[in-house]
Amino acid sequence: MEIITEGLHGIGRFFLHPLTYFFIMVAFFVGQARVKRERKYFHTRVFDFVLESKYLFFPGILIGIVLSIITFIAGVYIPIGIIALLSLITVLLSGPFTFRWLSPAYVIGFTMVIAFLLPEGLAAEGPLKTWLTDIQEAPLSSLVALLALLLLAEGYLIWKVGGKGTSPAILKSKRGFPIGAHFSQKLWGVPVLLLIPGDGLVKLFSWWPTLSLQGEAFSLFLVPFGIGFFQKVQGMLPSESIENTGKRVLALGIAVMLSVPAAFFFPITAVFIASIAILIREFISIQQKLKDENAPFFFSKREKGLVILGVIPKSPAEKMEMKVGEVIVKVNGVAVSNVNEFYHALQLNRAYCKLEVNDVNGEVRFVQRALYDGEHHELGVLFVQSHQDREPEAV
Incomplete structure (x- = not known):
């Protein structure tokens, strides 16, 4: 009953996290920019400006429930200082009109690298001092497990949802001829209920309830992770190209998941795993772009039809x-x-x-x-x- 009560409190705190409202705002402005682009090319909008908001919380919420159960059973815990760093990196990687960099590989990967490289002895007072300590003592094995789960979620979402609601556009070839292309731009909110160790939240908010697990104090906090995706397609059907990308990201998630046990036995390997995940995720994006740009134009004028x-x-x-x-x-x-x-x-x-x-x-x-x-x-x-x-x- 204590766990259920604390879980309900954690869900309620979802609406206290500023990232929830940040994602809504970013999705709104990206939708407005898309409608403007569609009107420029076709003198009409193709999709309503709420298209990006439509995908913001569904099916991400359902996936978040599954991930919350897995992380709780596996005992994955994230200190409040790491959550603050994750939130900061999420904001920094949110471009004004693109979700290109909001992959868990970049957000969690950069967080792990920073936590590993952050020097000790930095001067700070109050909550910031506690957060810096949390970052320096980051549970790398828990972070790499969370990275694997969110990469699996990213791959599944790209595979099954990324090809829906792609926005058409008219571009120019190198010879100046008009060609068609499609843009897929999605931002999925995946709220995950995480264990927060210690009394860090209680120090900030005296009313914050805690629960006891194996003699240690924990709080539950629903963290709104944002999984972003951007892909331009001009050399094949958008659904096929995006589905291929999703399957490759899903394979990356499986590979990271298989390497999680090594991180639990040798935590230092977690940083190496995260760094490799960053490089492979970027390789997937670059290779798709080069392959698409070198392919014959799919949406171009034809002799018949x-x-x-x-x-x-x-x-x-x-x-x-x-x-x-x-x-x-x-x-x-x-x-x-x-x-x-x-x-x-x-x-x-x-x-x-x-x-x-x-x-x-x-x-x-x-x-x-x-x-x-x-x-x-x-x-x-x-x-x-x-x-x-x-x-x-x-x-």
């Missing part, structure tokens, strides 16, 4: 189950190869449209739907357009 760059939510195109990456070959029986031809063919029958589409596997399917007032000129599909086409916009 129009490749779908984006589908606006709740539009007729979405109701017709049209997908990003599919190629529209014919509209109302007329072959099309540019946006103007598509638009004119659509006008041949203002009450009904029939599309011949090659799906992402190259198989032909037919899509048809009755059109209503206001829909004949705006199905909700986005294309990459040549210089001869009219200005980019939703069609």
